[in-house]
Amino acid sequence: MPELPEVETTRAGLSEHLLGRSIESLNIRQRSLRWPIPEEMPQYFEGQVISELARRGKYLLLSIKQGTALIHLGMSGSLRICQKDDELRKHDHWDMLLDNNTFLRYQDPRRFGAFLWAGMDPHSHKLLNRLGPEPLQDEFTAQRLYQRSRGRTQAVKNFLMDSNTVVGVGNIYASESLHRAGIHPNRAAGKVSLTRYQELVSQVKNVLGEAIESGGSTLRDYVNGSGSPGYFQQKLLVYGRTGEKCLACSSPIKQIKIGQRSSFYCARCQR
């Protein structure tokens, strides 16, 4: 599934195709995503002009004058620009027909994604109003992690993946940034020092920044807005490398479950 770099790559790639375009129709074939797509969605959008495509965490915010829709790609979702003669694929759940004869097309095999109306003040929507800072902005600090984690017994990996702590750090980049910072993913969040949180914050920013620059990690379902794969996967140091040698110290990469999710780390480099 898309993590933040994939969502940001999608946003950036689609933006130029969408801004200023008028929406001729919205065709919904399957409304049962994580939550039902509201019945009124076509009437909100038809005839309106797209004014912005923004991002908050892994949510895309598609705006028209009258309000904003939230789009989430879940584990397997993707958005792309299609031409009129492009064949419909399995799991293409909705299309927006634009005024230049192209479509914005949403595909999501697992249907964990979302397409919801959030009105004129989307940031006060229930799904957005408690989110932590954006990882690439200055509000994401070691001080914040340190303060919020005191007394907490939760594994630092889960703490880092909690969207109230910081948005956009998913399962791949949590393992990658903890590896780079030399922190064991199972260490209690409350027992990580300020100094080590400083290193973690730097590495989260580095790994997400680098991934966005190279167009995200392509695993199975992800394609960016123009339909081409990302290249960050080749740069992953621990994720999916169980049993292979740590690139820093040559000891074998370990895989454990933390909170039902696979977690990858080097037992020698990470403490």
Next chain:
DNA sequence: ATCGCCTCCTGCGCGC
């Protein structure tokens, strides 16, 4: 408040 677990769903790779 905090934490861990469950859930939604399809597709794929593996072992037999």
Next chain:
DNA sequence: TGCGCGCAGGAGGCGA
């Protein structure tokens, strides 16, 4: 080939 199983990028919601 076919079948059953486990696993997959998220994250809200719930019960303890």
